[in-house]
C-alpha cells in the first residue's frame with residue numbers, strides 16, 4: 001500500500017480535515033460566549049498565580065477587547081465550543097486556563113511548570129498492524145526488545161497522582177491499543193472525576209459490554225475511534241488484522257448502552273482517520289460514520305512508522321510538541337513525542353523524578369533550546385522527523 005505525505009512539513013494541529021461539520025447553533029454559540037464573558041469578568045476572591053493572571057488578561061483581550069493585535073490569538077473553535085457546552089460552571093474558568101495553555105503556549109514556544117497535555121499509554125501492545133504505524137517495526141514489537149508491555153495499576157496511579165490538579169487534558173493512548181490492557185476498567189475508576197477532559201483513542205475492536213460501562217461510568221469526555229475507510233477491503237488493508245464489521249458492531253453496542261443507561265453522559269465521540277492516499281473516499285466515510293458518532297475527522301499522514309531510518313532533512317522550525325505535551329509510557333518512562341517511539345529523547349522516568357521536574361529538566365530545556373536555535377539537525381531523531 002503506497003502511503004503519501006501531503007506536505008514535507010507536518011503540523012499535527014493544522015492537519016485536521018473536519019468531515020462532519022460540527023453543528024453550532026448561533027443562539028447557543030452566543031449564549032456560551034456570554035457565559036464565558038461573565039466568568040472572565042466577574043469579581044473573584046480567588047488568588048490566581050502569575051501565569052493565570054496573564055492568561056485571563058490574554059483571554060479577555062483575544063476574545064473580547066482586542067486591544068492588542070497579537071499574531072497568535074485564542075479562538076473558540078467549534079471543537080472547543082462543543083467541549084465548553086459540557087463543562088460545568090464551576091470548572092469553566094479552569095477549562096479556559098488550561099485550554100489556552102494547550103492552544104497558545106506551543107505556538108508562542110512558552111512553557112511553565114507542567115506540560116499542557118499528558119498522554120498516558122495503558123500499553124504499548126496493539127492487536128493491529130496499521131500500515132502507517134510503528135507497530136509494523138519488528139524491532140519495536142519483538143517481545144525481547146523491552147518496548148512491549150502493559151502498564152501496571154501502580155504506575156497508572158503514580159502518573160494520575162502527579163497530573164491531578166496540574167494538567168487537565170489527558171489522553172489514554174499512545175503506542176498501543178489502550179483497551180488491550182486488562183486493567184483498563186480499574187484505571188478508569190481511579191482517574192474518574194480527576195480531570196476536565198479525559199480522552200481515549202481506540203481502534204474499537206476490543207470494545208465489549210464491560211469496557212463500555214467502564215468508559216461511560218467514569219467520566220471519559222472524549223472517545224476517539226480510529227478508522228480510515230468505509231469499506232471492509234480498504235479498512236483491512238490499512239488497519240491490518242482489523243475487521244470493519246466488528247468495529248461497527250462494537251460502536252453500535254456502545255451507542256445502545258449509552259442511549260439506554262447513560263443518556264446524560266457528557267461524552268463526545270469521534271472517528272479519526274489518517275489520510276494516506278487517494279483511495280479513501282471521504283464522502284463514503286462521512287455517510288457511514290456521521291450517524292454513529294458526533295464528529296468525523298481526518299489527519300494527514302506523517303511518516304511515523306520508522307523515523308530512525310528516514311533521510312535527514314533540513315527543517316529549521318521548532319517542533320511545537322516540545323511545548324505542548326509529554327508522554328508517559330507503560331513502564332513510567334516519559335518521552336516528548338511518539339514519533340520517537342524508541343524513547344531516544346526520554347528525559348526521565350516518573351519513578352525517579354516527578355513530571356514537573358522532568359518537564360523543566362536541563363535535558364528537556366537543551367532539547368527545546370536546540371530547536372529554538374534552529375539546530376534540530378544535531379538531534380537524533382529530530383533531524384529526520386518532519387513534525388513542527
Ligand code: SF4
Nearest residue numbers: 319337339382385387
Ligand atoms: S522526533 Fe523531535 S521533531 Fe519529531 S516530534 Fe519528536 S521531538 Fe518533535
